[in-house]
Amino acid sequence: MLSNLIGGKWREPRGARSVPLFNPATGEVIEQTPLSSAAEVEDAVAAAVRAWPGWAATPVLERTRLMFSYKTVLERHFEELAAIVTRNHGKTLEEARGEVRRGIEVVDFACSAPTLLQGRTLRAVSTAIDQDYYRYPLGVVGGIVPFNFPVMIPLWMFPLALVSGNTFVLKPSERTPLGAVRLAELLTDAGFPDGVLNLVHGAAETVNAMLAAPEVRAISFVGSEPAARHVYQESARHGKRVQAAGGAKNHIFVLPDTDWDMATSAIINSAFGNAGERCLAGSVAVAIGEAADQLVPRLEAAARKLKLGPGDDPAVDMGPLVADDHRLRVLGHIERAAAQGADLVVDGRAPEYVQRPGFFVGPTIVDRVTPAMAAGREEIFGPVLSISRVKDVREAINLVNRLPLGNMAAVFTGSGRAARQFRDEVECGMIGINVGVAQPLAFYPFTGWKSSFYGDLHLQGSDGIEFYTRKKIVVSRW
Numbered sequence: 518m519l520s521n522l523i524g525g526k527w528r529e530p531r532g533a534r535s536v537p538l539f540n541p542a543t544g545e546v547i548e549q550t551p552l553s554s555a556a557e558v559e560d561a562v563a564a565a566v567r568a569w570p571g572w573a574a575t576p577v578l579e580r581t582r583l584m585f586s587y588k589t590v591l592e593r594h595f596e597e598l599a600a601i602v603t604r605n606h607g608k609t610l611e612e613a614r615g616e617v618r619r620g621i622e623v624v625d626f627a628c629s630a631p632t633l634l635q636g637r638t639l640r641a642v643s644t645a646i647d648q649d650y651y652r653y654p655l656g657v658v659g660g661i662v663p664f665n666f667p668v669m670i671p672l673w674m675f676p677l678a679l680v681s682g683n684t685f686v687l688k689p690s691e692r693t694p695l696g697a698v699r700l701a702e703l704l705t706d707a708g709f710p711d712g713v714l715n716l717v718h719g720a721a722e723t724v725n726a727m728l729a730a731p732e733v734r735a736i737s738f739v740g741s742e743p744a745a746r747h748v749y750q751e752s753a754r755h756g757k758r759v760q761a762a763g764g765a766k767n768h769i770f771v772l773p774d775t776d777w778d779m780a781t782s783a784i785i786n787s788a789f790g791n792a793g794e795r796c797l798a799g800s801v802a803v804a805i806g807e808a809a810d811q812l813v814p815r816l817e818a819a820a821r822k823l824k825l826g827p828g829d830d831p832a833v834d835m836g837p838l839v840a841d842d843h844r845l846r847v848l849g850h851i852e853r854a855a856a857q858g859a860d861l862v863v864d865g866r867a868p869e870y871v872q873r874p875g876f877f878v879g880p881t882i883v884d885r886v887t888p889a890m891a892a893g894r895e896e897i898f899g900p901v902l903s904i905s906r907v908k909d910v911r912e913a914i915n916l917v918n919r920l921p922l923g924n925m926a927a928v929f930t931g932s933g934r935a936a937r938q939f940r941d942e943v944e945c946g947m948i949g950i951n952v953g954v955a956q957p958l959a960f961y962p963f964t965g966w967k968s969s970f971y972g973d974l975h976l977q978g979s980d981g982i983e984f985y986t987r988k989k990i991v992v993s994r995w
């Protein structure tokens with residue numbers, strides 16, 4: 518059974534309740550994740566409260582030096598972290614390396630704390646009066662993360678929170694906690710003091726205890742839409758600052774004037790990379806005008822070439838899904854799409870895909886999907902690409918804007934005019950133009966819109982620093 522990190526010590530969980538952890542490529546149970554009680558959350562919060570005054574008083578240059586040291590330690594353990602991600606999540610090693618790199622980039626960004634944490638000053642706002650603001654940390658911050666980026670998403674949160682002078686309680690995903698555990702061990706190796714980062718395993722009940730704890734001043738959350746909404750509402754009810762990133766249903770527009778090779782490989786990567794378990798995954802390709810005639814056969818040919826298998830085999834393009842219940846959910850979606858009248862172009866339920874040990878579903882393409890069908894509306898979070906056919910850009914934009922989620926949308930076209938109209942009118946917070954996965958790098962915020970995000974300050978980038986600090990205005994007369 519995994520342990521919780523409380524005040525610098527790894528402690529055995531007090532209760533016996535746990536959930537099994539799998540290697541999704543084989544289906545084997547590799548560990549047990551404890552479901553920690555409210556009392557264990559209280560212990561972790563108390564440790565973070567104790568560590569806070571000393572940490573907040575540590576000069577910013579010293580906090581930054583420790584962050585540089587963490588960066589060095591993470592680089593040294595880069596391959597090990599990627600291997601942990603592959604073993605616990607299932608994605609290919611190449612995808613895992615990409616994830617670890619994106620996560621370390623947030624640590625790189627956190628190393629600019631002496632610039633990021635500066636306040637502002639205006640002298641002589643009135644006769645002999647100056648105004649300044651300073652940034653102060655909030656205190657104890659809680660972070661709750663999803664299963665699909667077990668190293669990157671914790672790194673969106675705690676490096677920026679810590680370097681800003683807060684202490685942190687992290688609740689990893691109960692399905693993929695091993696990356697977070699290693700990140701916490703390496704933070705200790707880098708020299709961070711005890712209690713600055715605490716880690717409590719568990720699921721919804723553990724999260725609810727964090728949301729209710731009065732000493733936790735702010736919550737960073739990433740996960741599905743219903744959980745994000747719940748966390749946002751509960752955090753607000755308990756008077757906390759909150760940023761809650763939720764689910765996605767990302768559309769990729771394809772115009773007939775596109776560069777077909779570029780569009781095909783980018784859409785295949787967007788839909789099937791990470792086995793579709795990505796909040797920036799392209800879920801619906803929207804073929805505009807005549808585009809379907811070219812698009813569908815090209816996507817079909819490319820999807821059929823993808824090699825499925827364990828993520829640590831370098832020849833493999835796509836790994837398994839994270840868990841068997843999730844695999845069954847995705848298979849149910851494919852069945853429902855077919856039953857609702859969509860055309861199955863590539864069927865990921867074929868025996869060569871699913872009859873292997875582990876939680877595999879093959880790449881799936883379903884054509885002639887409409888928003889009235891579940892496959893056109895609901896997040897599937899698996900390797901299923903829907904194709905919708907519309908007459909023009911206007912109809913495509915309306916189709917996306919009617920949906921409640923608004924994480925990402927992308928367009929493939931040779932027309933600057935169409936791209937510009939798309940950029941301005943589509944109601945999603947992240948936009949790809951001839952790019953299939955529009956991921957903001959560490960120094961930009963991760964800006965989902967509508968029900969894909971609850972709150973106002975997003976994760977990472979300058980929004981992250983804003984979120985983890987509060988401003989104090991000083992008006993002085995001399």
Ligand code: NAD
Pocket residue numbers: 661662663664665666688689690691719720721722724725739740741742744745747762763764765795796896898924963965969
């Ligand atoms: P999830 O919502 O099931 O779990 C996320 C976290 O919330 C976990 O730590 C879990 O223990 C906790 N949780 C789950 N249900 C809860 C509840 N009712 N009350 C309190 N806590 C609860 O999400 P997941 O399946 O781990 O991750 C996949 C989802 O995350 C997808 O919907 C995906 O789009 C989304 N996601 C979003 C982003 C983004 O930036 N918008 C990034 C990655 C993943």
